[in-house]
Amino acid sequence: MAKEKITFEQIVNLDLPNLIIIATPIMIFLVALEWLFSYKDKKDYYDGKDTLTATFIGLVNAGMSAAIKVVTFGIILFFYNLVPWAIPHTWWSYILCLFWLDFWRYVAHRIAHENRFWWATHVTHHNSKKYNWSVSFRLSWTQHIKIVFFIPVVLAGFHPVVFFIVHQLAVLYQFWIHTEYIKKLPKPIEFFFVTPSHHRVHHATNEQYLDKNYGSTFIIWDRIFGTFMEEKEQPIYGLTKQVDSYNPITLNFHEWSDIVKDVRKSKSLKEAYAMMFTRPSLLEGVKNEYKEKEKVKV
Template sequence: MAFFGADKISLSKLTELEESSPEIIVYAIPVMAFFTFLEIGFSWFEKKQIYKTRESIGSTLVGLGNVFINFLIKTGMIYGAVWIYNLVPWRMELSWWTIIPCYLLFDLCSYWSHRISHENRFLWATHIVHHSAETYNLTVAFRLSWIQNIKILFFLPVALLGFHPVVFFVTSQVSVLFQFWVHTEYIGRLHPYLEYLLATPSNHRVHHGRNEKYLDKNFAATFIFWDRMFRTYQKEEERPDYGITTPIGNRLNPLFLNFHELNDIIKDVRKAKGLKKKLFYLFGSPTDIYHEKLKDKSQ
């Protein structure tokens, strides 16, 4: 029991704690850039149409904006994590092996955060930028919403379990980095055991498909067995048709990419008649809203 009940972290040591929290994603940027340019080179040599210039530049601008925003809010996030850590009496010591249970539980929260973001239009607005690309390549991994941090609420259960803040933030960054390599068509199906365990490129390609059978499937960030457990798994069969159900084209403007859905929500809520309909367009399932609009057009 001596492992639990670690000493509280003094707020005067926040700067020291911030410095001890490695910027793994920042360090990984050169590696991600290398593999991205390598994929671009292969696709150009093989004359594959998996990169569209405007879309890829838009993805990169969105990604750079996301890194900048995370840099600005890092201190506030660490302060919040320390406050929660000091609040619970079962604080864990800083032990690197605790990354294993922390990662597993973090990934479970990621699954539900991701799934609910597809089932609730308001939260979908914090995620749609990631799905709006109509090609599938490594730059799609950069398309992370500038307002996605409001979903930190989904990860409070992990923080409340008493994991050390450094362990929590390292876990978060490793989880994000894992999702980089799965955004490619150059890696086919892997060994069946890996396909059963991990959110591989094949499994994640399904998630980005707008084919009817692929919609709202394969939400897992790292461990695909969550989807099998909660019955949202779909095996990759035919090649996915990538993008969102209402295509936006090869957009470059990162402001449009991040906020066009919020603008559409405002328009739909204003037009809707009655409170029930307004709430539907604000919090309803994006898939249901899409079908509702198709039905309205056909009438």
């Protein structure tokens, strides 16, 4: 029996709740509470301008997500209807989807750190020298193109409703792990789930912590693929080449601007390609290599 296709009207008529928008006031309240406690405890966890900037970036991003909701629905529906199979819309499909989605979130996150083009869609999240709940709001305004990494989730046959709800829950999970107040949790939790300790490592610029702990909800992918690192020494947050600005436009587009400049200065298509897609941590070395080649030509 052929799978019954779902129409765009059917999904729209369901009027699915935007869990992130619903949770936003609660998250802002918790940020204020953490800020108050850090001030009371004389902890240097917050910077006023940094937090206001992060909140503004987050609110704009939430608005953009709502604005392009129709496009997102359209993309997901197209690929769901493309395949002849379907996973039954049952309670266990939500659990299965969470694991499959989380694997692709790991893949997307890892690529976003190891490829300059995709790093430009993610760097905004890392350009704070602080680590607190407000940092979870710092999501790039260009990150929405990363939906391409989640197409395999719907191609597996998960119902679009299952995908949308699980995806929102996965995004909300990221909020609580951005804090210094929660130290290491019991070993079974630390072994299986992403915790604040794991994610502090991910946000750190300490050499041994770079490009580690890409997991979103489950840390098992990092353990399997060799990118896991335990938190040992105090993390130092921010970027290896810091952007000292509170301007949301700068924080969202500085890497895109640098890519355009480097591509324009390129002397060949090969160099232009390297400037766009090289691993960020290797970029300076690649630039120097091309400079040396130019000197040899002269």
